[in-house]
Amino acid sequence: MKKAILSLALLAGAAGVANAQTGVKYGLKGGFNGSTFSGADSKGSEYKAGFAAGAFLNFGLSDNFSIQPEFLYSQKGASVDNQPYFSGGVLKTDGTVKQTLGYLDIPIMFRYNIGEDGKGFFIEAGPQGSFLLHQRYFEEDGGGREISGSRQTSTDAFNKAVIGYVGGLGYQITSGLQLGLRYSGDFSQVYKQDQNNGALNVHNSVFQFQVGYAFGGK
Numbered sequence: 001m002k003k004a005i006l007s008l009a010l011l012a013g014a015a016g017v018a019n020a021q022t023g024v025k026y027g028l029k030g031g032f033n034g035s036t037f038s039g040a041d042s043k044g045s046e047y048k049a050g051f052a053a054g055a056f057l058n059f060g061l062s063d064n065f066s067i068q069p070e071f072l073y074s075q076k077g078a079s080v081d082n083q084p085y086f087s088g089g090v091l092k093t094d095g096t097v098k099q100t101l102g103y104l105d106i107p108i109m110f111r112y113n114i115g116e117d118g119k120g121f122f123i124e125a126g127p128q129g130s131f132l133l134h135q136r137y138f139e140e141d142g143g144g145r146e147i148s149g150s151r152q153t154s155t156d157a158f159n160k161a162v163i164g165y166v167g168g169l170g171y172q173i174t175s176g177l178q179l180g181l182r183y184s185g186d187f188s189q190v191y192k193q194d195q196n197n198g199a200l201n202v203h204n205s206v207f208q209f210q211v212g213y214a215f216g217g218k
Helices: 002-020
Strands: 023-038 048-060 065-087 090-113 120-140 161-172 177-186 203-216
Touching: 023 177, 048 090, 048 203, 065 120, 065 203, 090 161, 120 177, 161 203
Parallel strands: 023 065
Antiparallel strands: 023 048, 023 203, 048 065, 065 090, 090 120, 120 161, 161 177, 177 203
């Protein structure tokens, strides 16, 4: 009799865990990126504005813990002020270099919800793989006008795939709306290794403010 009761208790517990693990949500998100370069060779890099947008899946393992893979288009890069350029045969030093890098980011976020039933404040962290889609480089003069012939779009000098990390916090509203603030950085360098000069020690560094909406689940 005791064995039967114990067996039923174990089955009930297993069923409860299985039920908790079936909470699958899906959704869309987007937001603002403030990006720059970090690393020994990033001196003078300033933040530039960009955006991120995409979709996510959230697999609830319990009321408080979930795993969330995401697929995001994300603009990164940096701007550098006080750059030299020639204008009318005169060397000036009030130019600006602007570098925009477009990536497909795939973070795998491990999320812990502090509130009940997956609502309220949450913290999250996880690894991220990023795949370069395009890049745009150009220079502006002191008046904010693009300098003719300065635009470049080749990705030959860049690493096409980089590995990084993401961490952040946010708030999940009962309706499904969520707000989040993140920081993402790369372990990998932005540029490829040059056989003659070595690779520039430059890494992507991004602060992100995101708004998302989750459907499904509990």
